[in-house]
Amino acid sequence: xxxxxxxxxxxxxxxxxxxxxxxxxxxxxxxxxxxxxxxxxxxxxxxxxxxxxxxxxxxxxxxxxxxxxxxxxxxxxxxxxxxxxxxxxxxxxxxxxxxxxxxxxxxxxxxxxxxxxxxxxxxxxxxxxxxxxxxxxxxxxxxxxxxxxxxxxxxxxxxxxxxxxxxxxxxxxxxxxxxxxxxxxxxxxxxxxxx
Amino acid sequence: xxxxxxxxxxxxxxxxxxxxxxxxxxxxxxxxxxxxxxxxxxxxxxxxxxxxxxxxxxxxxxxxxxxxxxxxxxxxxxxxxxxxxxxxxxxxxxxxxxxxxxxxxxxxxxxxxxxxxxxxxxxxxxxxxxxxxxxxxxxxxxxxxxxxxxxxxxxxxxxxxxxxxxxxxxxxxxxxxxxxxxxxxxxxxxxxxxx
Numbered sequence: 001x002x003x004x005x006x007x008x009x010x011x012x013x014x015x016x017x018x019x020x021x022x023x024x025x026x027x028x029x030x031x032x033x034x035x036x037x038x039x040x041x042x043x044x045x046x047x048x049x050x051x052x053x054x055x056x057x058x059x060x061x062x063x064x065x066x067x068x069x070x071x072x073x074x075x076x077x078x079x080x081x082x083x084x085x086x087x088x089x090x091x092x093x094x095x096x097x098x099x100x101x102x103x104x105x106x107x108x109x110x111x112x113x114x115x116x117x118x119x120x121x122x123x124x125x126x127x128x129x130x131x132x133x134x135x136x137x138x139x140x141x142x143x144x145x146x147x148x149x150x151x152x153x154x155x156x157x158x159x160x161x162x163x164x165x166x167x168x169x170x171x172x173x174x175x176x177x178x179x180x181x182x183x184x185x186x187x188x189x190x191x192x193x194x195x
Numbered sequence: 196x197x198x199x200x201x202x203x204x205x206x207x208x209x210x211x212x213x214x215x216x217x218x219x220x221x222x223x224x225x226x227x228x229x230x231x232x233x234x235x236x237x238x239x240x241x242x243x244x245x246x247x248x249x250x251x252x253x254x255x256x257x258x259x260x261x262x263x264x265x266x267x268x269x270x271x272x273x274x275x276x277x278x279x280x281x282x283x284x285x286x287x288x289x290x291x292x293x294x295x296x297x298x299x300x301x302x303x304x305x306x307x308x309x310x311x312x313x314x315x316x317x318x319x320x321x322x323x324x325x326x327x328x329x330x331x332x333x334x335x336x337x338x339x340x341x342x343x344x345x346x347x348x349x350x351x352x353x354x355x356x357x358x359x360x361x362x363x364x365x366x367x368x369x370x371x372x373x374x375x376x377x378x379x380x381x382x383x384x385x386x387x388x389x390x
Contacts, residue, residue, distance in 0.1 A: 047249050054243045057361045060372055067381050164251045177255055182377055186262050 004031045004191055007172040009160045011039035012086040012093075014168035015061075018114040019068045019076075020181035021107065021169075027184065029191050034102065036090040037157040039168045040083075046166045050083070068181060075115045084113070085121040087153070088144060092126060094152050095143035101135055108133050199226045199386055202367040204355045206234035207281040207288075209363035210256075210271075213309040214263045215376035216302065216364075222379065224386050229297065231285040232352040234363045235278075241361045245278070263376060270310045279308070280316040282348070283339060287321060289347050290338035296330055303328050 008024055010017040024032050043050065052058035062078070069076035089109050096102045108129050112118040118125050127137035143149060160170065164177050171178040173190040203219055205212040219227050238245065247253035257273070264271035284304045291297045303324050307313040313320050322332040338344060355365065359372050366373040368385040 046251050048252060049244075054241055054361055056241050056359045057243060060359060060361070060374060063372070064374075064378075164255060166249055166252045166255070177258070179255060179259075183259075 002174060002191065002193065004029045005173070006030045006032050006187060006191070007035055008032050009035045009037045009156070009165055009168060009170045009172075011037055011168050012089050012109045012113050012120055013039055013083050015065050015076075015078075015114060016068075016181045017169040018110040019065065019072060019074070020184070021110055022072060022074060023181070023184060024171075027188055027191060030187075034093070034097070034106065035156050035160070036093045036153060037160045037165070037168070038087065038090065038153065041157045042161055042165055042167070045161045048166045077115055077117060079113055079117050079119075081119050081121075084119060086113075087121075088123065088126055089120040090153055091144040091149050092130070092140050094149050094156075095140045096135075098143070098149075099140070104135055105130060105133050105140075197369060197386065197388065199224045200368070201225045201227050201382060201386070202230055203227050204230045204232045204351070204360055204363060204365045204367075206232055206363050207284050207304045207308050207315055208234055208278050210260050210273075210309060211263075211376045212364040213305040214260065214267060214269070214271075215379070216305055217267060217269060218376070218379055219366075222383055222386060225382075229288070229292070229301065230351045230355070231288045231348060232355045232360070232363070233282065233285060233348065236352045237356055237360055237362070240356045243361045272310055272312060274308055274312050274314075276314050276316075279314060281308075282316075283318065283321055284315040285348050286339040286344050287325070287335050289344050289351075290335045291330075293338070293344075294335070299330055300325060300328050300335075 006024070006027060010021070024030070042048070051061050065076060093102060093106055093109065096105045109120065112125070112129050113120055118129070120126065123141065127141055130137040130140055163172060167179055169179075169181060171183070171187055173187060176190050178187050178190075201219070201222060205216070207213075219225070237243070246256050260271060288297060288301055288304065291300045304315065307320070307324050308315055313324070315321065318336065322336055325332040325335055358367060362374055364374075364376060366378070366382055368382060371385050373382050373385075
């Protein structure tokens with residue numbers, strides 16, 4: 001058996017990341033490493049374009065996202081401010097990882113974006129999401145002013161690009177890359193393979 | 196129940212169409228209508244780009260295609276001449292439909308492209324594929340000079356674009372569109388839904 005490590009690169013701006021987020025812990029034998037990254041920087045570095053750049057593709061994706069939300073049994077409501085700058089939210093998730101409270105706040109950021117129609121670029125909105133999750137907003141908001149946390153987000157993003165990422169969500173099992181919410185079965189197979 | 200009709204738009208140049216082609220008849224209660232279309236014209240009309248336009252995406256797709264081929268238990272060998280002009284092959288598949296011999300020749304065109312490394316833009320190659328399938332190559336090759344067959348390919352392509360297609364394979368159940376080889380479960384659900 002391999003180590004079971006799954007590197008899971010995501011951004012709160014990615015609807016397919018929101019969809020898959022509740023599914024990744026269901027992978028058997030997986031040790032999921034959550035890797036916040038800036039999707040915009042990945043798109044720019046690779047020359048990839050958001051699906052909405054092709055009008056009919058954007059329209060189709062809305063229907064596809066709804067089908068997956070229904071399949072997973074989760075709510076989905078498109079945000080009225082889109083796309084958003086998720087830099088601060090991603091830094092907050094790194095700060096929360098360091099303080100051991102990541103899982104208390106991480107799903108809340110996704111739900112803020114794809115269920116509650118909130119603006120994650122707004123510091124007041126972020127602080128309220130954190131408080132509502134029962135955490136100390138002041139501590140985390142002050143954490144993300146540190147260069148160390150800014151650097152970690154940059155390094156995550158650079159690593160994702162170096163390893164071949166062109167969108168989100170992207171998963172790695174060793175050197176094998178998997179893109180999208182709809183490749184979990186292949187990831188499970190990779191985890192069960194002897195290396 | 197709905198009518199069970201599934202419009203299946205494909206092009207022999209599309210690797211994901213090749214992959215799914217052996218799966219579509221497994222849809223329960225489906226009446227599959229095979230609709231050859233010119234993928235290049237669809238891309239041009241919608242502003243969509245082939246995945247290989249983003250280098251890392253192209254590289255990933257090769258790995259993804261191999262995973263699906265393994266899952267389906269079919270061979271896959273990338274063609275040394277790619278992309279190819281599949282206009283004549285698509286017209287031949289329409290001619291074969293009219294003569295009631297479509298299923299004798301249709302899989303052979305896909306295999307010529309994605310298993311046997313043949314050049315489908317070459318009339319001699321096409322004639323040999325047809326003969327090897329036990330059909331009269333002269334008859335079909337002469338059929339595709341007719342305006343009526345050229346028109347049908349044009350009309351298929353225009354209809355695909357009008358209905359929202361941006362790639363291949365694309366399926367329709369009524370007004371519902373499904374893109375890719377990996378949406379068969381959603382198509383099955385749509386077929387089983389009461390309209």
